Amino acid sequence: MARIKDQSVRDVIAAANIVDVVGLRTSLRKASGMRYMGRCPFHEERSASFSVNSDLNLYHCFGCGKGGDVVTFVRETEGLDFVGAIEWLAERFRVTLEYEESSPAADDARRKRERLYAVLDQAAAFFERHLWEGADGEPVRAYLASRGLGEAASKEFRLGLSPGDGLAGKAREKGFTADELRAAGLTNQRGRDYFPRRLMFPLADARGRIIAFQARKLLDDDPLQGKYVNSPESDLFKKSHVLYGLHLARPAIAKQDRAVVVEGNTDVIALRQAGFEPVVASMGTALTEQHLKELSRLTKRLYLCFDSDAAGEEATLRGMERAYEQGFEIRVVTLPSGQDPADAPDGFELRLGQAESYLHYRVRLELGRASDRQEGFVRAREILAKAEDSPERQEALRLVADRLDLPRETLSGIAPARGSSSGAPSSQPKKLLDAGVRLEREALAAVVAHPELVDALAGLSEEHFELGEHRRMRSSLIARLPPDPDLVPLLAELDATASTEGITKQTGTEMLLRLREKKLRRDLQGETDLARATELQAHVAKVRQALTEIS
Structure with a gap:
């Protein structure tokens, strides 16, 4: 694939209006200046904690922590790579792209x-x-x-x-x-x-x-x-690559962190018409590797909704198993014979509430296929032995015990697989920043908001910052160059923090001085040479005097 010229990328980013792009996903209101606020399109929330800077084309959510620039936003919401996001923006803002010389x-x-x-x-x-x-x-x-x-x-x-x-x-x-x-x-x-x-x-x-x-x-x-x-x-x-309606369902899937897969195109249309949006159709095929790759960019929670015949087909079961092995949390909605989701779209959410976990469904199916208790036990054991321990596995074990009338000690012999949970990984809560790291971050936020503080930042060395990403951001701000792509979310967070907390130029100057003082006191604590210690104490006194003067 030909590479987009760097100048074309810059032209696209310059032409893109992040307020217009974000506005396709959530309603924004002007807060002050170039700042807009709204509800986060990436997670459910009641109060607006999603900040957008229309001047710098940056966004940051104080609730879930997501942030970046307009390219990052398109990548996240549309499930595209960098090139795809640039082409998406170019098409929307009518920028002609030029590609590097290729064959x-x-x-x-x-x-x-x-x-x-x-x-x-x-x-x-x-x-x-x-x-x-x-x-x-x-x-x-x-x-x-x-x-x-x-x-x-x-x-x-x-x-x-x-x-x-x-x-x-x-x-x-x-x-x-x-x-x-x-x-x-x-x-x-x-x-x-x-x-x-x-x-x-x-x-x-x-x-x-x-x-x-x-x-x-x-x-x-x-x-x-x-x-x-x-x-x-x-x-x-390629039919095995296509999920019908995915281009329209992406925002709802990402926001609700769930995707419902049905069989027919008309089911998708009827459900969306009824207000249920995170739904796609497999167009009669089982879930493929490409389907799962597309969906994994948006969620790890799948509801599979098929009629009773299709849900038991071997190809469909292989697709379910493939998804389960890849860490998807799967629940199965089995419809009565002859019924489609489109037959009662208004009550579809209720159906989802009655869905079975994959393990419970699969064990129930295998028990129903077995000719006797012994075969049923063997079939169930084969499924459960590959699953890590979880509430869903315990539920499936209880089903085996009830259906086969087995004693507890027999079930205890079906040991769970070792390793991390097979379901979708649970998100870890963000760690609270300690005082020192928070000071670094807020000082950098002040420089982002007040570029005239760059010279004062340049007076501090890398050693004044504990975190590597803070050191890299310092270098980027001093050079007055755009940060590396992996630092863009941090830049967005710094920008939003400066606005939300009302960091002024004076406050920023004070924070930079406190960073200088912190480094001096750290050096002083480990200094054994009397002359050098005296010199460091003199520097501390100067910083303290400067802090007094600006207070």
């Missing part, structure tokens, strides 16, 4: 991908017009209404109607070639529209770009096999 083949591949994205977006718009504006879309609109899917929700997911012909001709009129249409999966070998008359569900990537379509059968004489048919796999589209 002609790489440049050609990038241009081809951009053309594919463009023609697929044009195709989605073509299908939308046929569904919502034409008379031929009326029966399909009626079908959507009969399924309880309103126009607003359907349009949010860009549902459309393939008329069966006309797309290829329109696309060629707009300058797209036959090869591009074929590569995008929009035409067949003869150059005709790939999809007959079908209800179209656009499939999107993490940035919301259309990469393919899933089409639902409408007519009995449909020439394609299958109720649902996907676009052919391509450079952009």
